[in-house]
Amino acid sequence: MADTLQDESPAERRRQKVRAAIVDAAERVFSKEGEAGLSIRRLAEEIDYSPAAIYKYFGSKEELVDELKESFFERLMTKVDGASLVSQPFRERASHSFAKYIETAIARPHHYAAAFSISAERNAATPHHDAPGAKPFDTTHKGRAFLVIAGLIAEGQANGTFRTDMNPHLAAKSLWASMHGVALLMIQLPGFPVMVPTPDDQLSQADFIRFHTELMFSSLCKTFPETPSSRSAP
Template sequence: MQTDSPSEETPADRRRLRVRESIISAAERVFAKEGESGLSIRRLADEIDYSPSAIYKYFGSKDELIDELKEAFFERLLAKIDGSSSADRPFLQRAKACVATYVDTAVTRPFHYAAAFSSIKHSLPENGGGPLSWDGFVTTSKGQAFGVLISMVTEGQELDIFDPSLDPVMAAKSLWAGSHGLAQLLIHMPHFHQLVPEQQPMTAKDFIEFHADLQIRGLLKPADGSGNGRLPGQNS
């Protein structure tokens, strides 16, 4: 008889998990309405009719709670990407859907997106010196979401669709930067996509898809087979 199977959750464990999830859900509601400045342990306690001390049993500080919201955003993003990138679709359709989903998720949940990228100074070395930790980054949901882009570029190269001379990490960083730039514009200038003179009105979804298509085109293998993915000054 096996004796090393994991023990079942006790009623107390399940109750603790439910309370923790209710706190996170309430924090998302407050953040969505009031942003990071409106979120506090006391404000959260009022939202769910708990005492601040009860919440502190689950989260030691507001920063700890914000960190949980960040992870929740990227977990949601990963689930959406997985749903929009079904393996039975042609690769280029999946690649464009991946990029578009990044932008759409941010625009649809702007406060959660802001939480996911808030307080970045806490992640940087003191006085801005030294590199960020790659090993630490890739273990987070944010790092896993970025890893999806790296895998997408690598798959495109293996399928002989993307430029083989591109560095997958650099290409993924460029895709991410472009997508977050568009997300910021659409969040802070909601009618940005309509700034097209003398043309039919364009929806935000149309512009996001245009952006995704253009970014993916930039990765395609050149028609003459030559690579163009090296940075200026790099040796051939």
């Protein structure tokens, strides 16, 4: 970002800073009030701008929301991609990447829920592949985050860890659905997993995330390896 701004004119740098300030304010409003509370007028109040000034940068609430969604997936992609590049054995890198998805989601629950729920009717009516002006999926931050997971599966198949009789993209979708489900459970039911009666009802969220991600990793393996956490957790 800094390198990009250095190559731009002063006017363009000011424009980018104002745009970033609007997005930051939108995220603050959304985190406190959700989608229903976010409007151009409410945003104008938050940052002491006129609605007309904000419309110079975002033509509609929907356009601003799309920017919010993409900014969340940029953060997610950075976390997951960073975890996948850490100099660790493959198992630790993969499990760490899966865990980062859940951790990033529950760290910003409103923003995460928005990334999947906002404009659902509009997206259902117009698939993203066919929407006018839509970016190809693999060029979006959401697509790149997904491809990191698919890439880890392909890497595991190439190094002999994972089964090779599965499509890495289909397996990545299945993992994504599983991580998404755990994230939403922890967002919508803050007491999870302690609220679910088990022999070990003191299991923390961090412990459960670690157990779940190791279980996901093991499910892809040629043989199902036992781990310390799978022996100690129910």
